Amino acid sequence: MPELPEVETTRRGIEPYLTGGTLLGAVVRDGRLRWPVPTDLDARLSGQRINQVDRRAKYLLIALPGDTLIIHLGMSGSLRIVNRDTPADKHDHVDLVMDNGRSLRLHDPRRFGSIHLTADPASHELIRHLGPEPLDSAFNGAYLHGSARHRRVSIKAFIMNARVVVGVGNIYASEALFRSGINPFRAAGRISRPRLERLADAIKEVLSEAIEQGGTTLRDFVDSDGKPGYFKQSLAVYGREGGNCLICGEPVRMRRQGQRATYYCKNCQAR
DNA sequence: CTAAGGACCTGTCGGC
DNA sequence: TGCCGACAGGTCCTTA
Numbered sequence: 001m002p003e004l005p006e007v008e009t010t011r012r013g014i015e016p017y018l019t020g021g022t023l024l025g026a027v028v029r030d031g032r033l034r035w036p037v038p039t040d041l042d043a044r045l046s047g048q049r050i051n052q053v054d055r056r057a058k059y060l061l062i063a064l065p066g067d068t069l070i071i072h073l074g075m076s077g078s079l080r081i082v083n084r085d086t087p088a089d090k091h092d093h094v095d096l097v098m099d100n101g102r103s104l105r106l107h108d109p110r111r112f113g114s115i116h117l118t119a120d121p122a123s124h125e126l127i128r129h130l131g132p133e134p135l136d137s138a139f140n141g142a143y144l145h146g147s148a149r150h151r152r153v154s155i156k157a158f159i160m161n162a163r164v165v166v167g168v169g170n171i172y173a174s175e176a177l178f179r180s181g182i183n184p185f186r187a188a189g190r191i192s193r194p195r196l197e198r199l200a201d202a203i204k205e206v207l208s209e210a211i212e213q214g215g216t217t218l219r220d221f222v223d224s225d226g227k228p229g230y231f232k233q234s235l236a237v238y239g240r241e242g243g244n245c246l247i248c249g250e251p252v253r254m255r256r257q258g259q260r261a262t263y264y265c266k267n268c269q270a271r
Numbered sequence: 272c273t274a275a276g277g278a279c280c281t282g283t284c285g286g287c
Numbered sequence: 288t289g290c291c292g293a294c295a296g297g298t299c300c301t302t303a
């Protein structure tokens with residue numbers, strides 16, 4: 001479900017409730033996520049102060065004095081701040097219980113999300129191989145151009161590869177390619193540097209705008225207050241198959257690329 | 272090494 | 288109305 005803007009929206013929503021607070025422990029109703037929830041989670045969280053709530057790629061990092069919690073929302077995960085006695089709904093798998101009467105509640109129907117606890121998140125296997133943050137200055141056209149050399153994979157798959165750049169999922173990949181006028185199916189290594197510069201800028205723009213709008217809700221994304229994101233109304237191509245291209249008026253097309261739907265305008269993204 | 276496809280899991284929707 | 292297949296915001300793992 002969530003791409004970078006939705007995870008960042010979640011981070012901003014939960015951060016004020018968590019930072020400086022103290023955990024009593026965890027309630028694990030169903031630990032069968034993408035990876036099993038650590039069985040000693042409750043004990044290891046008990047009494048720990050929350051120092052910071054950060055994000056790296058689509059991972060939320062909750063820093064405690066000794067350990068850091070690494071939370072991923074997978075395709076269908078969301079986090080809410082609830083009162084501790086709020087009855088758990090179906091798929092409310094884990095609560096992180098705080099000493100102020102509230103809990104951080106993970107809801108995840110498909111259970112592709114995950115929770116890890118580690119002393120050194122930067123060197124964790126899930127984190128250490130990640131590429132740059134798209135909104136950092138280290139991610140730019142020069143970087144994209146250099147890393148795309150000799151790559152024959154499609155540009156869309158390329159920018160969705162977290163070793164290249166993190167945070168770009170299926171929605172925003174289509175949107176950024178549309179904004180930069182690039183054919184999603186073209187080999188990454190065959191796109192000129194100026195056009196990759198436009199693509200890097202487009203990725204930054206679309207992600208920044210989506211964060212400002214609280215993310216994109218297609219069906220079930222909600223922020224930490226349970227509210228949807230509003231960027232859906234700003235989507236130019238994603239989910240608009242058959243609708244008119246906002247630039248040239250031709251119908252927006254959809255093609256399956258790998259297992260994923262790619263939305264594009266054949267006319268505006270001819271190459 | 273790269274690239275492509277499958278796997279994980281549940282819910283929803285469209286077609287018959 | 289009921290059933291069945293296709294599809295959904297991610298990403299690791301296996302295979303070629």
